[in-house]
Amino acid sequence: DTAVSQTPKYLVTQMGNDKSIKCEQNLGHDTMYWYKQDSKKFLKIMFSYNNKELIINETVPNRFSPKSPDKAHLNLHINSLELGDSAVYFCASSQKPRGNYGYTFGSGTRLTVV
């Protein structure tokens, strides 16, 4: 049973397209995250939701819009894709947004914009 599952694993698309990445967790955690890993392997927070409520929204272009229909799902929609959006996107979850709780990561979605 996969704890945090992301789909798709790979996504190749042309500039200007709109695409979505889906994430689901079956751990019963309250908090979910989207992280972006650039070509140098550096990870950075993009968004976080706690019980469907947005709690972190870092400096991310408006073309990126997260949606959390329930606390087990956090999807990421990207409009008008640009070359610079190429990266690996990781979804993660934790039991609570604060405190000493561990994180569980998905296996990542490698997005390539051509």
Add this chain to the structure above:
Amino acid sequence: KNEVEQSPQNLTAQEGEFITINCSYSVGISALHWLQQHPGGGIVSLFMLSSGKKKHGRLIATINIQEKHSSLHITASHPRDSAVYICAVRYGNKLVFGAGTILRVKS
């Protein structure tokens, strides 16, 4: 300057060597995480520390809260330990990452 600094950036070791990766941070934290990422792979959580020391198999992680420093040690290293090791600190509701240490263990 990143709030989380890791050293070294790259590390090549011979099989069997003792390995140390260091992490320093500049903010007050509630916990520090060590993560592992194999090439082309997902991210696995190795340890979460808020004080002292933890051990799991050949991996040992220590943290000194006063000095804002943590180390990850690998004893009797093996080629399968080759991966990127990432230090991350949690403060407030955020997880802030170091740039990672690329470890290659040669047989």
